[in-house]
Amino acid sequence: MHRAPQTLDAAAVRSWCARALEALGREREEIDAINVYPIADGDTGTNLYLTVESATQAVEAVFAADDPDAVDAVRAMAHGALLGARGNSGTILSQLLRGMASVLADGRDGDHLARSFAVAAHAARDAVAHPVEGTILSVATAAAGACEDGGSLVTVARGAYEGARTALEATPGQLAVLERAGVVDAGGRGLVAVLGALVEAVSGEAQVRPSAVSVPVLQADDCAPEGGPAFEVIYLLEAEDAGVERLRARLDALGDSLVVVGGDGLWNVHVHVDDAGAAVEAGVEAGRPHRIRITHFGAAPEVRERLRRAVVAVVPGEGLAGLCAEAGATTVLARPGEPPASGELVDAIRRAHACEVVLLPNDTDLRHTAGAAAEQARAEGVRVALIPTRAAVQGIAALAVHEPDRRFDEDVVAMTAAAGATRYAELAVAEHQSFTSAGVCQAGDILGLIEGDVAVIGQDPTTTARTVLDRMLSAGGELVTLIVSDDTPESLSTTLERHVRETYLAVDTTTYHAGRGAPMLLIGVE
Secondary structure: OOOOOOOOOHHHHHHHHHHHHHHHHHHHHHHHHOOOOOOOOOOHHHHHHHHHHHHHHHHHHHHHHOOOOHHHHHHHHHHHHHHHOOHHHHHHHHHHHHHHHHHHOOOOOHHHHHHHHHHHHHHHHHHEOOOOOOOHHHHHHHHHHOOOOOOOHHHHHHHHHHHHHHHHHHHHHHOHHHHHHOOOOHHHHHHHHHHHHHHHHHHOOOOOOOOOOOOOOOOHHHHOOOOOOOEEEEEEEEOOHHHHHHHHHHHHHHEEEEEEEEEOOEEEEEEEEOOHHHHHHHHHHHOEEEEEEEEEOOOOOOOOOOEEEEEEEEEOOHHHHHHHHHOOEEEEEOEOOEOOOHHHHHHHHHHHOEEEEEEEOOOHHHHHHHHHHHHHHHHOOOEEEEOOOOOHHHHHHHHHOOOOOOOHHHHHHHHHHHHHOOEEEEEEEOOOOEEEOOEEEOOOOEEEEEOOEEEEEEOOHHHHHHHHHHHHHOOOOOEEEEEEEOOOOOOHHHHHHHHHHHHOOOOEEEEEEEEOOOOOEEEEEO
């Protein structure tokens, strides 16, 4: 017989996370299916699952390292959720867990648990720029209000769960888009699953699952407000409180569905915008953004259906992330010295929410990482084609010929051919003395690399770039693509464009700005 604990100990926290992950894994597809607000993109269940997965991994990590106490476990749970928060509802859930952890760190009996629900619901509302009733926020508030004062741990947990279930059933009457679709709120449904897992963890009794939903096939206009923003932008941000307050105001003016959660110097930022680059730049002004994820909503799919096909691209620089997202790609930002792990690529494939995915690593060093991500995604039922693009210019060339209405194999062949027909080069600064295929370079020299090998060693970026470009065009070409970063001399691209125009009459030139984090110059010749 299970003996209910009087306090939420470390083992109970561990069990809660594991049971919540199991419940969301079981209900993920049903929750995805009823996701019609704020965007009918069918991924709320997946986002909640990934958020709790990150929390669970953090808790397991502290158990693997030591024999943690309850304070360590609840803090690990909240921190893991913050780091791995996905989507609107996942970000709010991370703040709910953070709010609970702030109270449970001081005590873990029934009174503290009840107080933690109240603090969590308040913190979550504060994190949302414009709270809307009929959402996960309403369910969280109702859960907090249903807790019995002076009750035991089990009584409080069960009261919160039952209050959340009742509130969930009422959400269609609070939000018109839910009523039109005939569904309850997806985020609220996920929170009910998480609270049910808590009751199971402290009582040992399985909870009655909400009945399966029957979701009608809806048109996009039935599911979401017209004219919504084109992109979802999410990133972790290292910043001081003052910078975050300015960021909130800036992002609130740029878009909607703004949620900023966290504290103590680390924040998770979520917003829906039309200008993805501006949303990232706002983060740069506030502090140091990383793990940047930009998703293009595109045309809203039918509620129960995945997109047919998507492209996932790794890009160096926020500007290129915005450019590729505008072209319909889900992007993963690669920063100098911080290549994305296979888990980040798998996450991006999941976020793309498509049956077929074309993966563009855009870096020779990511070949094995991308291959591992593709294999994992295939094991999850997604058809993935990995095109071994070795540079961002090859990825842009592949994306330019992408046609989702073609047969998958034909589209992959066309994209592969476009990437393969694009020769690439890069300017870099030598960090130390070294022997190269072009001779000995000194620290500070400008290196011109063609297809990954050092071909030119110079002292001036413009002269070196012109020499590299001439060598590449000596073998022919019809289009030159230049990608510059914030660190590129302002006159460099203008000088190269003029040089091509005056020297190679039949060659066109296109320049893109990659923003921060990109190499000084990338060159593509097709």
